[in-house]
Amino acid sequence: MTSRNDAVPQTPLRADARRNVEALVEGARTVFARDGVDAHVKDIALEAGVGVATLYRHFPKRTDLVLAVLQHDVDECVETAQELAAAHTPMDALTLWLDRYCAFVLTKHGLAAALQSGEATFAGLGAQLLERLEPTLDELLQGARVTGAMEGGASAMDLLRAVAHLCTPGPAHIDYTRRMITLLLTGLRQDPAT
Amino acid sequence: MTSRNDAVPQTPLRADARRNVEALVEGARTVFARDGVDAHVKDIALEAGVGVATLYRHFPKRTDLVLAVLQHDVDECVETAQELAAAHTPMDALTLWLDRYCAFVLTKHGLAAALQSGEATFAGLGAQLLERLEPTLDELLQGARVTGAMEGGASAMDLLRAVAHLCTPGPAHIDYTRRMITLLLTGLRQDPAT
DNA sequence: TCGCCAAACGGAATCTGATTCCATATAGTA
DNA sequence: TACTATATGGAATCAGATTCCGTTTGGCGA
Numbered sequence: 001m002t003s004r005n006d007a008v009p010q011t012p013l014r015a016d017a018r019r020n021v022e023a024l025v026e027g028a029r030t031v032f033a034r035d036g037v038d039a040h041v042k043d044i045a046l047e048a049g050v051g052v053a054t055l056y057r058h059f060p061k062r063t064d065l066v067l068a069v070l071q072h073d074v075d076e077c078v079e080t081a082q083e084l085a086a087a088h089t090p091m092d093a094l095t096l097w098l099d100r101y102c103a104f105v106l107t108k109h110g111l112a113a114a115l116q117s118g119e120a121t122f123a124g125l126g127a128q129l130l131e132r133l134e135p136t137l138d139e140l141l142q143g144a145r146v147t148g149a150m151e152g153g154a155s156a157m158d159l160l161r162a163v164a165h166l167c168t169p170g171p172a173h174i175d176y177t178r179r180m181i182t183l184l185l186t187g188l189r190q191d192p193a194t
Numbered sequence: 195m196t197s198r199n200d201a202v203p204q205t206p207l208r209a210d211a212r213r214n215v216e217a218l219v220e221g222a223r224t225v226f227a228r229d230g231v232d233a234h235v236k237d238i239a240l241e242a243g244v245g246v247a248t249l250y251r252h253f254p255k256r257t258d259l260v261l262a263v264l265q266h267d268v269d270e271c272v273e274t275a276q277e278l279a280a281a282h283t284p285m286d287a288l289t290l291w292l293d294r295y296c297a298f299v300l301t302k303h304g305l306a307a308a309l310q311s312g313e314a315t316f317a318g319l320g321a322q323l324l325e326r327l328e329p330t331l332d333e334l335l336q337g338a339r340v341t342g343a344m345e346g347g348a349s350a351m352d353l354l355r356a357v358a359h360l361c362t363p364g365p366a367h368i369d370y371t372r373r374m375i376t377l378l379l380t381g382l383r384q385d386p387a388t
Numbered sequence: 389t390c391g392c393c394a395a396a397c398g399g400a401a402t403c404t405g406a407t408t409c410c411a412t413a414t415a416g417t418a
Numbered sequence: 419t420a421c422t423a424t425a426t427g428g429a430a431t432c433a434g435a436t437t438c439c440g441t442t443t444g445g446c447g448a
Contacts, residue, residue: 011394011395013395013396014394014395014396014443014444014445015444015445016395016396016397016443016444017395017396017397017444020396020397040433040434040435041434041435041436042434042435045398050397050398051397051398051399052398052399052435052436052437053396053397053398053399053436053437053438054396054397054398056435056436056437057396057397154373154374154377158370158373158374161363161370162360162374162377165359165360165362165363166356166359166360168359168362169355169359176352176355179348179352180348180352180356180378182381183348183356183378183381183382184374184377184378184381185381186380186381186384187376187377187378187379187380187381187382188377188381190380205423205424207424207425208414208415208416208423208424208425209415209416210414210415210424210425210426211415211424211425211426214425214426234405234406235405235406235407236405236406239427244426244427245426245427245428246406246407246408246427246428247407247408247409247410247425247426247427247428248425248426248427250406250407250408251425251426254407389448390447390448391446391447391448392445392446392447392448393443393444393445393446394443394444394445395442395443395444395445396441396442396443396444397440397441397442397443398439398440398441398442399438399439399440400437400438400439400440401436401437401438401439402435402436402437402438403434403435403436403437404433404434404435404436405432405433405434405435406431406432406433406434407430407431407432407433408429408430408431408432409428409429409430409431410427410428410429410430411426411427411428411429412425412426412427413424413425413426413427414422414423414424414425414426415422415423415424415425416421416422416423416424417420417421417422417423418419418420418421
């Protein structure tokens with residue numbers, strides 16, 4: 001899986017710079033987890049032990065930083081899908097994976113908010129992550145469709161967005177989120193009477 | 195319908211104050227529609243032709259202003275429900291009303307974002323509006339259930355929230371929103387085979 | 389190993405917008 | 419008409435984000 005965003009910069013980063021980028025991503029992960037994505041820039045720089053200018057040098061826009069933090073988790077999500085697909089019926093794998101994805105979104109409380117609200121951001125931050133996840137979910141959906149367990153034709157992208165949106169109220173409202181996801185799945189399944 | 199938030203202040207507002215409050219709500223409506231709920235406070239004051247201090251005097255928190263602007267539209271939404279219930283089958287009324295509600299949320303682009311993201315806001319701004327709408331939707335749901343057109347037991351509040359959440363990407367993505375709402379309804383209906 | 393210099397750094401300076409303060413103006417009453 | 423509590427507008431203050439600039443340092447060539 002080499003489709004990562006590892007575009008090599010014109011001039012390769014100096015060792016200290018590389019170290020700082022690393023520290024910033026880690027620091028951001030910590031601070032985002034604590035304060036949400038709207039955390040103060042200064043706090044992140046502090047946590048990483050660098051000046052704010054350094055932060056801005058490497059991550060001109062906040063979303064760049066959010067993106068970097070998430071990349072790793074997204075990769076994990078993709079791997080999970082493959083494992084689930086191997087160990088369960090397609091429909092179960094799908095259900096389980098959505099639950100996993102939901103947990104992922106919730107962990108980063110506020111991420112959902114960042115992914116949404118406003119065309120610009122949606123296209124920016126959202127697109128990159130969702131596009132990475134899309135083939136994964138699509139495969140699970142295809143699998144479920146083949147077994148006839150599912151009728152509905154919602155696209156993978158639709159589902160990814162919907163779940164993310166339904167996660168917005170945050171971890172405290174996970175019950176609500178679960179109920180709604182179940183409802184969506186029911187709709188997808190068009191369960192032929194129960 | 196006298197359940198409005200018309201708590202009379204200890205000292206009744208002076209005439210000029212009342213006029214300014216009016217102007218502020220109107221100004222806010224205009225500016226929110228143009229710039230979204232994150233519009234600059236100064237712009238709103240300018241549009242209303244008053245100083246910022248006046249704005250703060252009457253609406254200490256931004257949400258107070260948002261709330262005031264929305265109150266009227268929410269009332270309209272409630273009335274629409276009653277009309278629809280009278281003119282259609284319960285299930286149709288429900289579907290149509292949700293579409294109306296969805297349009298309402300979309301009109302105020304950014305409203306959804308305000309309603310969400312973060313427990314605090316959810317409880318604050320969200321609660322008041324949703325609670326006003328809740329009995330309305332609940333009645334429609336009851337109606338649909340009685341006719342046997344619907345099995346699912348999702349609560350009115352759940353649905354109100356879900357639709358609002360699914361509206362977050364904004365008016366430009368209304369197709370997505372509609373698809374997802376349809377899916378939810380399908381889930382609710384648990385259509386006994388098609 | 390040493391010295392050079394482009395890359396990188398940190399923190400101060402600046403900018404932007406929100407919030408508060410206060411001297412002035414006015415509605416409502418006697 | 420005069421008086422006073424209520425309101426007002428814009429200036430002052432504050433918070434946080436973003437940029438600037440003099441200093442430091444990694445990595446390379448001699």
